[in-house]
């Protein structure tokens with residue numbers, strides 16, 4: 408009897424212990440996956456945000472002018488309610504469209520008038536002719552592409568392109584739905600440029616996934632590169648349901664993006680734009696900064712909401728709308744900010760993603776559980792991409808179950824060890 412009671416009690420204790428572990432796990436998972444439940448993500452509430460490839464711990468530095476040059480943007484203090492009430496135009500994006508006629512104040516009205524109908528008319532290749540094009544890639548896709556993946560890259564990043572072809576950019580990831588991949592490039596100068604061009608043309612012959620226009624491929628010309636991608640979709644694939652723009656050093660969970668965020672079973676959205684939403688950022692005015700924005704180029708003290716250029720997703724109809732808006736908006740070299748300005752002119756506000764953990768413009772430490780529930784992570788060497796991708800495929804059905812078992816198992820054995828010692 409005594410034995411049985413003790414036996415049953417240890418069982419109950421075990422059960423309670425497991426339940427509390429489960430509770431803790433659920434709590435932790437919520438903390439990680441749904442940071443919005445706990446208010447603003449921690450980095451949003453800091454006065455300054457990010458630099459090149461990652462978040463910087465906020466160090467108490469006294470020299471604020473040199474500090475500013477480390478960050479790409481500065482968050483503007485939240486406006487008071489009174490000021491907010493009087494500046495309703497700010498909600499529409501560009502802070503003061505009236506003050507800056509260069510932004511072409513009439514774009515929004517013009518575009519909405521001619522919204523549907525003339526799908527590919529009036530769009531030309533723009534100021535730079537295509538050197539390499541795939542005009543039939545979309546037409547040949549059956550069905551009409553659900554997703555067009557536009558990947559900004561440079562000629563020398565051959566390995567990165569090959570890794571992407573084998574991993575998240577493999578068109579058979581969602582063949583039945585229509586999924587196409589295009590690498591976007593400009594042109595390089597000099598002898599090396601000529602050599603690279605010949606290799607690129609061979610690569611294009613082999614894979615048919617490269618588009619290139621005749622502009623100098625440089626960091627400051629990234630906006631032209633993105634506009635080329637939008638132009639391609641508008642001209643050659645206007646009925647694609649969705650488009651994603653990303654870079655060749657990214658990890659993209661294409662399946663999660665398609666099946667969990669975009670959801671092919673639903674009617675495709677219109678005027679939809681999402682990604683890592685950057686809201687309330689101000690131009691960097693430090694002349695020494697890589698992200699310096701001259702007031703002459705952008706006089707307003709605040710950028711409209713934009714999505715980090717490391718990865719954003721939009722409905723196919725917007726390719727044409729953004730491209731057309733860009734025709735009357737002076738180019739800025741910050742590609743993602745520029746697209747945000749075009750959206751603001753179209754009076755389209757980016758949709759926040761369902762949770763803050765999906766689109767990461769920094770590198771998320773790898774675990775199969777985390778990576779099976781995010782869309783982008785930044786800063787990958789081609790070899791790492793292959794390694795993590797294959798690991799993720801092999802643990803597909805049990806990505807998080809294993810983590811759970813591991814944790815419980817570890818906790819359990821720790822407890823047993825503790826007992827033995829006692």
Ligand SMILES: *[C@@H]1O[C@H](CO)[C@@H](O)[C@H](O)[C@H]1NC(C)=O
Nearest residue numbers: 469470471472473474476695
């Ligand atoms: C702060 O940094 C700026 C530019 O980086 C420099 O010109 C200035 O002398 C620095 N001031 C101090 C107090 O260190």
Ligand SMILES: *[C@@H]1O[C@H](CO)[C@@H](O)[C@H](O)[C@H]1NC(C)=O
Nearest residue numbers: 488489490491492493494495
């Ligand atoms: C708000 O804007 C209106 C018209 O633009 C102006 O007459 C008024 O003085 C403004 N109010 C404040 C508090 O700035």
Ligand SMILES: *[C@@H]1O[C@H](CO)[C@@H](O)[C@H](O)[C@H]1NC(C)=O
Nearest residue numbers: 571572573574577578579580
């Ligand atoms: C893409 O995936 C398919 C099916 O998994 C595979 O057969 C093919 O080899 C992959 N393509 C590349 C370039 O790795």
Ligand SMILES: *[C@@H]1O[C@H](CO)[C@@H](O)[C@H](O)[C@H]1NC(C)=O
Nearest residue numbers: 621622623624625626627628
């Ligand atoms: C961008 O490309 C154009 C066309 O090739 C070129 O004239 C210009 O110098 C480039 N701009 C930069 C900043 O590289």
